[in-house]
Amino acid sequence: MNRYLVTGGAGFLGSHLCDRLVERGDDVLCVDNFFTGDKRNVAHLLGHSRFELMRHDVTFPLYVEVDRIFNLACPASPVHYQHDPVQSTKTSVHGAINMLGLAKRIKARILQASTSEVYGDPEIHPQTEDYWGRVNPIGMRSCYDEGKRCAETLFFDYHRQHRLEIKVVRIFNTYGPRMHPHDGRVVSNFIVQALQGQDITIYGDGLQTRSFCYVDDLIEAMLRMMDTDADFTGPMNIGNPGEFTMLALAEKVLALVGGRSKLIYEKLPADDPKQRQPDISLARKTIDWEPKVGLDDGLKETIAYFRKLLAA
Numbered sequence: 094m095n096r097y098l099v100t101g102g103a104g105f106l107g108s109h110l111c112d113r114l115v116e117r118g119d120d121v122l123c124v125d126n127f128f129t130g131d132k133r134n135v136a137h138l139l140g141h142s143r144f145e146l147m148r149h150d151v152t153f154p155l156y157v158e159v160d161r162i163f164n165l166a167c168p169a170s171p172v173h174y175q176h177d178p179v180q181s182t183k184t185s186v187h188g189a190i191n192m193l194g195l196a197k198r199i200k201a202r203i204l205q206a207s208t209s210e211v212y213g214d215p216e217i218h219p220q221t222e223d224y225w226g227r228v229n230p231i232g233m234r235s236c237y238d239e240g241k242r243c244a245e246t247l248f249f250d251y252h253r254q255h256r257l258e259i260k261v262v263r264i265f266n267t268y269g270p271r272m273h274p275h276d277g278r279v280v281s282n283f284i285v286q287a288l289q290g291q292d293i294t295i296y297g298d299g300l301q302t303r304s305f306c307y308v309d310d311l312i313e314a315m316l317r318m319m320d321t322d323a324d325f326t327g328p329m330n331i332g333n334p335g336e337f338t339m340l341a342l343a344e345k346v347l348a349l350v351g352g353r354s355k356l357i358y359e360k361l362p363a364d365d366p367k368q369r370q371p372d373i374s375l376a377r378k379t380i381d382w383e384p385k386v387g388l389d390d391g392l393k394e395t396i397a398y399f400r401k402l403l404a405a
């Protein structure tokens with residue numbers, strides 16, 4: 094049994110991670126400021142003897158005793174991180190400094206939830222971990238992309254300078270139950286629009302592609318990464334390499350939800366990457382992992398979740 098700190102633990106990914114850790118017998122301290130997270134995501138864990146929830150903003154120092162830290166605190170969707178871009182950068186950068194400082198003091202292993210956005214609008218496809226990316230440093234998405242890049246830098250400097258045991262995963266688009274219904278991310282957007290009988294909004298011509306990983310697959314990869322040998326740092330891509338156009342995704346959602354929604358087209362937002370696909374060779378080799386849940390099965394679970402949420 095280990096004592097884990099999960100920052101951003103009341104969010105979409107964090108709450109699934111808390112579930113898995115408690116389920117397998119670990120102790121979990123979930124820390125969140127509830128900016129985009131929701132107590133309801135972890136309400137079922139509240140009475141559990143191995144689970145504790147603490148309201149705390151990671152831009153301020155934290156003094157707790159744990160063995161391992163998963164650092165997930167950060168709004169992940171453009172509508173949320175652009176709402177207060179300065180705070181978003183602070184969450185990534187000051188949050189990383191505070192959590193790394195904590196890890197150093199208590200000699201804890203620490204994992205950073207980084208993102209495929211560190212690759213920006215990539216010139217190579219699919220993206221391997223040795224690609225340095227093509228990121229606009231002054232655009233609307235920079236508070237997130239550059240914040241996450243700087244957090245990676247801090248992780249590697251703490252590793253080089255203080256011999257901290259670090260793990261960095263670069264997460265590609267992930268979906269599943271407990272996504273925020275109004276986060277503007279494409280999967281939740283399409284599902285909520287289809288369930289409410291509204292038209293489905295496609296940005297651009299809908300031919301830009303994304304790959305989508307189901308949350309259970311992703312959490313399994315994060316847990317395996319945390320358990321890798323002490324000297325393995327990553328960065329390591331995790332995501333589903335299966336690629337779909339936005340148009341194909343919209344049609345799939347529509348077919349699974351039913352209803353009469355039509356597809357409508359709007360202008361592509363600035364800096365929206367045209368193509369994004371992980372190369373997961375390193376994850377295959379190092380943690381013997383690849384995604385197992387197909388898009389149809391994952392979408393069915395996610396649609397069932399949103400159906401219940403919208404009916405409540």
Ligand SMILES: NC(=O)c1ccc[n+]([C@@H]2O[C@H](COP(=O)([O-])OP(=O)(O)OC[C@H]3O[C@@H](n4cnc5c(N)ncnc54)[C@H](O)[C@@H]3O)[C@@H](O)[C@H]2O)c1
Pocket residue numbers: 100101102103104105106107124125126127128129130131149150151152164165166167168169170184188206207208209263264265266267268273
């Ligand atoms: N979901 C994805 O597809 C995806 C892709 C790439 C990277 N990630 C990364 O994974 C992590 C989790 O993402 P998610 O999809 O669960 O998003 P989310 O918004 O559901 O979760 C983020 C959580 O962090 C909390 N938070 C935000 N600022 C905080 C602060 N200053 N102090 C404490 N808590 C704070 C939020 O309240 C929320 O509970 C993020 O770091 C995100 O960048 C997610």
